[in-house]
Amino acid sequence: MIGVEFIQGIVEEISNSKLNCTPLFVARYPVGVNYRVKTILSDIESNDIHMIGIYGPSGIGKTTIAKAIFNRICDRFEGFSYLENIKEKSGTNASVIELQETLLFEILGDKNLKVENLLGGCDWFAFGSRIIITTRDKHLLATLGKGCSTYEVKELDNDEALELFSMHACHGNKLKEDYLELAYQAIHYAKGLPLALEIMGAELYGRTTQEWKNILNACNLYPLFGIQKLVDKSLITLSEYNALSMHDLVQQMGREIVRQESLQMLGRRSRLWCYEDVLEVVIENMV
Missing domain, CATH: 1.10.8 (Helicase, Ruva Protein; domain 3)
Structure with missing residues (x-):
């Protein structure tokens, strides 16, 4: 007789299987993407590169290219994970822990494992691992050391x-x-x-x-x-x-401008975005 735990193990294995991987949305019209993806993939496949850093200004297509690469190669690996907006999501210790848990669960299927950092040097990863990073900061990629290849996304012709x-x-x-x-x-x-x-x-x-x-x-x-x-x-x-x-900096600036409208009286501000502030205004009838 097959035990419940055995069946549960099979269910979890299937649920975490790469067969259920839904391709990431790349772009409605991926003009010029395939050529750039092929260029990067040829670099990855011809060298024992653990990391590929894709950099360029905002709006140049870094994330689009990274998603296309992910879709092309994810089925070659036993485990894979795609994390986006890491900068925005790592503002607090709690959010970093959440990112860690998501990463480890998607790759290993384990919710209980914890690590100190999301990303270290290239020597952190086993042979054959691939990490794709997108950033506007080229200098950030230089800090990752050897084993990290960089690719600058050029404008469309x-x-x-x-x-x-x-x-x-x-x-x-x-x-x-x-x-x-x-x-x-x-x-x-x-x-x-x-x-x-x-x-x-x-x-x-x-x-x-x-x-x-x-x-x-x-x-x-x-x-x-x-x-x-x-x-x-x-x-x-x-x-x-x-x-x-x-950009988050513009958002912060806008919120500070609104905060300066009334430092003490929340009800005199033109906009509210924090749940606690809205609750206080409603309860205290400050409107």
Whole structure:
């Protein structure tokens, strides 16, 4: 008679199996991704490299490339894990522990193991291990020592940029002749940054060229140029669903500006984001 514990072990083994690995979403239109992935993979496979550091400015496609690599090679390993937004999620000891637990559980299936750090030197890992890191800070990768290969993500060339912009502006259809001048203007401002091209292409979709130009004049904010500046300074990002999000430093600055509106009286502030503050305002009837 088969014991309950034995059956439970089989269930857990199957649930943690790589057969159940859902591929990561890479990009709606992964223009230029395959070429860059092949370049990095050839480097990984031709050398005994434990770590590959992918660096470049925000919006250049680091995460997109890393996800594509992950999808290509994850089924070669007995265990694998994908952790994102580590910087934002490691602000406290509790959040670091949570990341550790997630990493170890996804790789080993053990919720109880603990480690001191998420990542150490290359000698921390067994032969055949692969760690992919994305960062805006090239110097950070230099601290990892030998065994870490670096790859700088380059901007899209003009043909790739036009293709990506057209995909978002026309959803796969050919760009109309009267849109070409605007498209080339957008490409010029974007300077090969995929994020900027996606934002501008998505904004143009479904609009006439005249509507687009009225929008620009009415706003008087020069969005093509302004968006590029925000991207250059790593202040905005774009999700897979074209949702804009801001850098954590901008968020902190905005919260500090609101806090200065009223240092003592929470009810006089224009916005509240902490659960405890909202509760206090409601209970004390400060609105």
